[in-house]
Amino acid sequence: MGVAKGWEGVVLKLLRGKDFTFTVTGAEQVTEHYRRVHLSDGGLLAAAGESLHPTMWVRVWFESEGKPHQRAYTLVDPDPAAGTFTLEFALHDGVASRWARDAKPGDTIDATVHGTGFTAPAPAPERLLVIGDAASLPAINSLLDAFPQTPATIWLETQHDSDAGLPVRVDAARHEVRRVRRGGSALVEEVKAQLPALIDDPASAYVWLACDTTTTRTLTAYLRKELALPKQRVNGLGYWRAA
Template sequence: MSPSFERLVVNAFGAKNTELVVLGSEPLTPHYHRVHVDCGDFLRSHGVHPSMWLRLWFDDDGKDHQRAFTLVDADEASGRATLEFALHDGVAARWSQNVTAGTRIRASLLGSKCPWPSEKPAPGTSWERTVLIGGTACVPAIRSLLDHWSEAPATVLLHSEYDDDRDIPLGLAAATDVEWFAMGDEALLTRTHDFAGEATTRFWVTTEASATRAVVRALRKDHGVGKERIHAQAYWSAAG
């Protein structure tokens, strides 16, 4: 398959490319799937950082289809990692459900970095709480970040789309406060407001595109939360 314009652009910006080899897969819930992969020497060569993600290039009837996935339990020594898929009807979801051991898939590293590389919001202070807002597609990144930020209290506010979403093994510390909200429930936005007045609380907002914009808009305009306290990135769009 010839590379798409999108893949050519990613390469032009200096992407590091590799191929992942599938080792196996397993369903965790009817709407959440896990795929184990071997990354070869790639992790050892480029290192692993919290919430590290790769661009995977799926074959969509001979066309490139790009989606980004956080590496779970990435191990530089063995070169192995896991990918987790929140299942929606689409090329990536179908691939995760049907893939077999030995399958290869192209992957690119470009743009991945850990938010808030400095642990201090201002000289002489530290972050006292992290509020993470997302959906099931964000679970791997949330787990990775909270492993890295293990000392500060955290509150996780999650959108659910299916009844079985709450059965997903989150793998978070028992002390982590996790609250679930139905997709579109404005109570999540209201709950976010409860933390806005805490000057040493930061917000990691990575959910559906319109929901991400609504949360950030409320934090910035209604509560005056500085942009240095917010990391925002839309993980997917309901508009397609």
Template sequence: MAVGKGWEGVVLKLMRGKDFTFTVTGAEEVTEHVRRVRFTDGGLLAALGASAHPTMWVRAWFGGGGRPHQRAYTLVDPDPAAGTFAFEFVLHDGLASRWALGARPGDTLEATVQGTGFDAPVPAPGRLLVIGDPASLPAINSLLDAYPRTPATVWFETQHPSDAGLPVRAGAAPRDVRRVPRGGTALADRVRAELPELLGPDPAAAYVWLACDTATTRALTAYLRKDLGLPKQRVHAQGYWRPA
């Protein structure tokens, strides 16, 4: 699907964003609220080379209302040798969800690579403390894949009963997944109650990765940095979405 990128596309081009066209090869339902769409990468992974990283995302373009709209999606199971990957769409009433529901083999999707990054913690973490929800699950899984031998605790906010079945990657080290039903400040409250004891005697040995709605992300980032005193380089926080 060709979509003109408007002024945002011009800005991204000036910032040296690179454009690619992905082609749909198939799709399947992960749950009734999450749909995985598989693509050939249009040369993306070869172009990235060594710059590919965990939590890698691109800006996909969707047309609607007579203008282009960009949405960020994390690459799921990228295979550089085959030139393939997938996106996982959390379904709701929106342009990207409608596109995903109608996607068929041979359909195309334009995307721009600009702005993504990942600073690997140095020294390598002795424990991963991860906070997210279905929107950030692809990034969470790519992070867990990058540290298969590092123990991890994951606080995972769920909205629908089927979210309990969303797969969190296993590894050689234990993965403690704590599912928290969405509601008010439930996720933030649970993290505040449980995370401190997991830091142990050397909090700087842990690495906290946080990506959920913007309000929760802001509140927990302030808590981690100000109340617990975690070093800036041991906390990654990014708001993934805003409530409608």
């Protein structure tokens, strides 16, 4: 039986969100705090057709104490021919993480597709400038996959020692990962100190960032106001709220 989605589900349905049911086919523990769950797509990828795009995400529904909760997750390695994909979870104390820890083959989970999109920067950037953390790592990897020949510098905020084993899809010849330990404003300070040297022309630079809401807002304002990057050259997404 699917999760009763409450008022959020009603709103998404009014906005023409499409519902699907995914089935777990397997799971693997990547690190102590990062888990990968493999799923069959319930017809999602066939329905998406040509609209399947880099960083595509779905709203997944979880139930806790009889109440519905929705969280957004990026599709990892979607295979339309097989009708499969993977979701990756940065584990913490929450309803989605509890579900991921317990997921086993045959389990089902409901999801709604609405509002996802990606516009490739034009002109194409000479270098991707990417800022994120474990929660946005699936989207970061999807972005790197979408630009296979483009160099990239990635600032990756980490929290645990085991984050050294996070599955960052980098090619040492083209990609540089700068890991920043989470704490206070460390990520903001590192980016402000290092990123300007990598921008020759604000009009052709491209920055993709997805961190906690506060960090994303702070860095987006910095990029737009202080570094003068045009709106279309900054893609900022607040993935989660710090407690």
